[in-house]
Amino acid sequence: DGYIRNLYGQKDFLVAITADKPAKILEVGAGTGTMSIFLSQLGTEVTTLDNDQVVLVAAEHNKQRFNGRNTLVAGDAFKLPFPDHSFDVVFHQGLLEHFSDQDIRQLLNEHLRVAPVVWLSVPNQFYPRRDKGDERLLDSATWEGILSPYRIEISKNYSRKFFPKWYLPRVHVQYMAKISSR
Template identity: 50%
Template sequence: MSIKEPDQSVWNRFWQQKNDMDKVYPSSPSVLNTIKKNFKLEGLKVLEVGAGTGRDSAELARLGADVYVLDYAENSLKIVDAIRAKDNLYDNLKLVRGDAFKAPFPDCTFDLVFHQGLAEHFKDSLPLIKENYRILKHGGHCLCDVPQTVHPYTVIKHILIAMDKWFAGWEKQFTMPQLKKLMTDAGFECVYDYGDWMRPNLFYRIVREVGFKVGVELPKYPLQGSAYQKVKDKILDSLENNSLMHYTQLCIGVLGKKP
């Protein structure tokens, strides 16, 4: 099967269809939690690459970080701009349209670069991570979050890819050792890693998407606020750094430090 990386038109079409934030699930909470846990946000110079909806970037801006979002899909930046306008975040949330592999920033610009759902869309992800390395200050960090290999999502994804039904045309995945190697090959020291499960689960999300097609909208988070959900989330959160659990989780992430 030939590999065809998604181009700008694919992402513009995708974000045009996903512009209703009430229907779109945010990224793994572990991305934002990892940043909050490891950094003092006030005045931190941050870049999100391949911003998508930019919701994590908007939250970091609300908390005092100086945040830039970089994306080459116009419709993605329109979504982020709407959030920026709604919350009046113009002072510390900047939008930049450009190529992640040739970021329009000088060397050693940022304290933190992060992305989620980006590296898996390229046959060779190393040039992307090396570009992240270039624009980071010495002592700065890169957080890379990707889909994990051993998961039912991966099976479904590759069936749809084979049928030419996958939204992005093609996509890969990583085990934790593969992701750590990617980071170290780019020059980073891996200082923190995590994984997270799909919340709510994959089956519920599939049912919810089918519901949209027949005019039925199920709640985004069933049982939200219930004792069951709180206990379940507490247990899952306690296991996010367990190395064995990394082979069961939907997504994994590594925080790398530039020497």
């Protein structure tokens, strides 16, 4: 099933998020909800936030389908409905590439308000398509520049994909970073 393939493609990212054994995790931007569902099945308390009711309905469907234990919340990523220091980790996969540099920093400042660490994952310049049409497919050096106001603890490309020889035979198509406040 496509959900399982997607989770496998995010294996390195999921391992990184859970490496420090966080007790409370917030995912901002639910998508299908499968990453939160997977993390919730590891015994972690996971909250999944999105501002789109259609996305939340689909995530709830997947939560039921895959026996997720995460909590779904409607909310604004720019103004999270949680007190300061509510989580151990905030993460998002496929969110920030849709925003300007200024908006990205505004989002990250808000996310660091509720957690000491943010893990982010975005498609990089080798990603083969624009899923929504407005993605900024940037290289890791550009992302490091955008993230320069923060303490960058980890910065790397991941998620190796294989393409026909006429394109890129083996390449990492996503970028991940772990940041915290300076």
